[in-house]
Amino acid sequence: MPASARLFLALGASALFAAVALGAFGAHALKSELAPGMLAIYRTGVEYHFYHALGLLAVGLLALRLPDSKPLRASGTLMAAGIVIFSGSLYLLALTGVRALGAVTPFGGVAFLLAWALFALAAAKAR
Numbered sequence: 001m002p003a004s005a006r007l008f009l010a011l012g013a014s015a016l017f018a019a020v021a022l023g024a025f026g027a028h029a030l031k032s033e034l035a036p037g038m039l040a041i042y043r044t045g046v047e048y049h050f051y052h053a054l055g056l057l058a059v060g061l062l063a064l065r066l067p068d069s070k071p072l073r074a075s076g077t078l079m080a081a082g083i084v085i086f087s088g089s090l091y092l093l094a095l096t097g098v099r100a101l102g103a104v105t106p107f108g109g110v111a112f113l114l115a116w117a118l119f120a121l122a123a124a125k126a127r
Contacts (some may be wrong), residue, residue, distance in 0.1 A: 001064065002063060002064065002067030003067075004060075004063040004067050004068075004069075004072070004073055004076075005060050005061070005063035005064045005067060006060075007060070007076075008056050008057070008059040008060035008063055008076040009056075009057060009060030009061070010060075011056050011060075011076070011080055012053055012054070012055075012056030012057035012058075012059070012060055013057070015049065015052070015053035015056055015080070015083055016050070016053040016054070016057075018049070018053075019046060019049040019050045019053050022045075022046055022049065022091065023046045023050075026039065026042045026043060026046060030042060030094075030095075034094060034095075038093075038094040038095075038097065039094065041090050041093055041094040042090065042091060042094035042095070044090055045086070045087040045088075045089075045090030045091045045094070046087070048082075048083075048086055048087050048090075048112070049083055049087040052079045052082055052083050052087075052112060052115070053083065055079045055115065055116070055119070056076060056079050056080060058119070059072060059075055059076035059079065059119065060076070062119075062122065062123065062126075063076075065126065066122060066126055069122045069125070069126075071118040071119075071121045071122040071125070072118070072119065072122035074115075074118050075114075075115045075116070075118035075119040075122060076115075078111045078112070078114050078115035078118065079111070079112065079115040081108070081111045082108045082109070082111035082112040082115060083108075084108070085104060085105070085107050085108030085111060086105055086107075086108025086109055086111070086112060087108070088108075089101045089102070089104040089105045089108060090105060093105075
C-alpha cells in the first residue's frame with residue numbers, strides 16, 4: 001500500500017475515533033455543564049470534525065489509485081489542519097467561553113474549502 005494512502009487512512013480512522021469520543025463527551029459530560037449556545041458551538045465542531053475525518057478516508061482511498069498526486073496530498077494535509085483549527089477552536093471556545101477563539105475558526109474553514117478544491121483537482125487530473 002502506498003505510504004500516502006496508509007497515512008491518510010490512518011489519520012482518517014484516528015480522527016473518526018476522536019470525533020466519536022468528543023461527540024460522546026459533549027452529549028454526556030457537557031450537556032448539563034454548558035449553556036445551550038456553547039453546546040451548539042461544540043456540536044458544530046464535532047459535526048465538521050466527522051465530515052472531514054470521512055474526507056481524510058476518501059483521500060486515503062483515492063491515494064491508493066493516485067499515490068503520487070501532490071494536490072491529493074495537499075488536500076489531506078489541509079483537511080487534517082482544518083479539523084485541528086476549525087473544530088479545535090470551536091471546542092476550545094465552547095469549553096472556555098473565550099470569544100477571541102472564534103477569530104481562528106474561519107482559517108480552518110478556508111483550509112476545508114481548499115482541501116475539497118484540491119481533492120476535486122486531483123480527481124479531475126486522474127486518468
